[in-house]
Amino acid sequence: MEIALRNIHKHYGPVRANDGVSLTVRSGTVHGILGENGAGKSTLMKILAGYTRRTGGDILLDGRPVDCDTPAQASALGIGMLYQDPLDFPLLTVLDNFRLGHPLDDPGVLRDRLTHLARQFGFTLKPDDLLRALTIGERQQLEILRLLERGIRILILDEPTTGISATQKAVLFKALRQLAEEGRSVVLVSHKLEDVEALCDRVTVLRTGWVTGHMDAPFHAGRLMTLMFGAPPPTPARCPASPGEPVLAFDGIDAAGGRTGLKGCDAVIRRGEVVGLAGLEGSGQGVFLRVAAGLKKPVRGRVFLEGKEMTGRDHHGFNACGVHFLPGSRLEEGLVSDMSIVEHAALRAGASGRAGFWIRWADAYNDARKRIADFRIQGGGPETAAVSLSGGNQQRLLLSFLTADPVLLLLENPTRGLDIESAHWVWGHLQSRCSDARASIVFSSAELDEILMVADRILVFFDGRVIKDVRTPETDVGQLGLAIAGKA
Numbered sequence: 001m002e003i004a005l006r007n008i009h010k011h012y013g014p015v016r017a018n019d020g021v022s023l024t025v026r027s028g029t030v031h032g033i034l035g036e037n038g039a040g041k042s043t044l045m046k047i048l049a050g051y052t053r054r055t056g057g058d059i060l061l062d063g064r065p066v067d068c069d070t071p072a073q074a075s076a077l078g079i080g081m082l083y084q085d086p087l088d089f090p091l092l093t094v095l096d097n098f099r100l101g102h103p104l105d106d107p108g109v110l111r112d113r114l115t116h117l118a119r120q121f122g123f124t125l126k127p128d129d130l131l132r133a134l135t136i137g138e139r140q141q142l143e144i145l146r147l148l149e150r151g152i153r154i155l156i157l158d159e160p161t162t163g164i165s166a167t168q169k170a171v172l173f174k175a176l177r178q179l180a181e182e183g184r185s186v187v188l189v190s191h192k193l194e195d196v197e198a199l200c201d202r203v204t205v206l207r208t209g210w211v212t213g214h215m216d217a218p219f220h221a222g223r224l225m226t227l228m229f230g231a232p233p234p235t236p237a238r239c240p241a242s243p244g245e246p247v248l249a250f251d252g253i254d255a256a257g258g259r260t261g262l263k264g265c266d267a268v269i270r271r272g273e274v275v276g277l278a279g280l281e282g283s284g285q286g287v288f289l290r291v292a293a294g295l296k297k298p299v300r301g302r303v304f305l306e307g308k309e310m311t312g313r314d315h316h317g318f319n320a321c322g323v324h325f326l327p328g329s330r331l332e333e334g335l336v337s338d339m340s341i342v343e344h345a346a347l348r349a350g351a352s353g354r355a356g357f358w359i360r361w362a363d364a365y366n367d368a369r370k371r372i373a374d375f376r377i378q379g380g381g382p383e384t385a386a387v388s389l390s391g392g393n394q395q396r397l398l399l400s401f402l403t404a405d406p407v408l409l410l411l412e413n414p415t416r417g418l419d420i421e422s423a424h425w426v427w428g429h430l431q432s433r434c435s436d437a438r439a440s441i442v443f444s445s446a447e448l449d450e451i452l453m454v455a456d457r458i459l460v461f462f463d464g465r466v467i468k469d470v471r472t473p474e475t476d477v478g479q480l481g482l483a484i485a486g487k488a
């Protein structure tokens with residue numbers, strides 16, 4: 001089925017999220033939508049999926065104008081979307097999520113269909129697992145199967161590769177190619193050139209709500225970068241640290257959580273160091289960060305901060321010693337979806353004990369405006385709700401709440417969902433802040449390139465253990481790739 005979007009507009013007050021976008025997706029192809037943060041990609045896809053109503057323009061399927069104003073209408077037309085932030089039910093099982101809204105009320109039959117579909121695409125999903133025990137990649141796999149079971153012919157994926165491992169990405173891309181070969185259309189939103197190069201037949205580049213160009217494979221990377229950003233962004237350099245005394249020390253830590261827990265972990269993080277945690281998603285990095293933040297108590301072993309034993313203390317105790325944690329799932333753990341930027345500022349002031357019992361709105365507004373300026377949060381003002389910022393701008397808001405004078409920053413996928421220019425800006429900002437304060441940074445990332453670019457030292461996790469501890473200049477992508485797969 002061929003989809004044509006003609007002169008699509010979407011205005012939010014003065015914000016023109018889409019400002020006259022036209023493009024055609026041919027059937028049996030994978031069509032990429034590229035663009036920097038806030039370009040209007042998610043807005044355009046939500047319009048196509050009937051989740052957001054357009055201000056103007058037409059949608060045509062095989063040349064015929066269609067009404068596509070609700071998700072139900074879109075779904076009846078065969079259009080399904082995998083959203084940027086998951087819309088599933090973490091407390092239900094895989095099978096129950098698959099069954100939700102299904103016209104057929106027969107768990108046995110649906111279990112067989114789920115198993116059959118999963119096998120067809122090489123997905124490893126167990127019907128009785130609780131959804132919240134799954135990785136993001138597996139949650140996506142389930143959502144794709146759920147949509148296919150509903151008979152969709154057009155699959156839209158909004159940044160599906162942020163936060164999944166290279167292995168899961170390979171499985172996903174293979175499935176998407178398979179769908180295109182079966183004659184379906186796949187629309188892939190991304191801000192990563194490598195994804196587009198690996199998968200797409202054609203791309204459309206958006207910038208500030210406009211189409212800046214279209215291109216067919218094979219793509220010219222330099223020209224795509226120019227279409228996305230105007231001029232290619234500069235790369236930040238790693239600032240080699242001369243590590244000082246130990247800031248954080250783990251002595252034989254066992255902890256539960258994630259899919260593997262953390263087993264027998266000994267580690268030392270020194271002052272001024274930037275340490276990257278590499279590994280397949282859920283191999284222990286998240287537990288490491290949460291134990292280091294005092295958010296998770298170890299079952300065995302001891303934790304030290306600047307030489308002082310902290311075992312058993314809670315997050316407030318760690319926080320009072322200058323430890324700050326930035327969670328990976330920004331709308332689940334980091335921000336409150338419906339609260340505005342100024343309300344987040346007020347909440348933050350209250351949490352740090354400065355405000356007493358009342359809210360000083362004038363201070364909160366000043367604070368919010370300063371965050372917007374300092375972190376270049378685009379697409380809104382102090383009263384904009386977190387949920388209506390673009391994904392990348394939500395991440396900037398979250399980053400703005402990291403304290404100014406940390407001892408240790410713990411960051412889970414800190415540039416997840418950021419375009420390359422924003423990611424480089426964030427690292428520049430973190431590096432300069434930390435080198436002034438001689439603070440240490442420990443961060444996890446699904447992107448080996450990012451780890452190699454900014455980390456001084458890398459810990460590789462496999463099955464809950466640190467299996468490699470290496471200085472960045474002494475390794476490369478190939479070695480790390482083998483190590484995270486447990487083949488070091």
Ligand SMILES: Nc1ncnc2c1ncn2[C@@H]1O[C@H](COP(=O)(O)OP(=O)(O)OP(=O)(O)O)[C@@H](O)[C@H]1O
Nearest residue numbers: 012017037038039040041042043379388390391392
């Ligand atoms: N519900 C909303 N209310 C107000 N403004 C919105 C809303 N949704 C999106 N916007 C604004 O529209 C613009 C485009 O946002 P959109 O989410 O489409 O960008 P994006 O290209 O998906 O970016 P990212 O890569 O950061 O996810 C942004 O300026 C955003 O703030």
Ligand SMILES: [Mg+2]
Nearest residue numbers: 042084390391
């Ligand atoms: Mg988006």
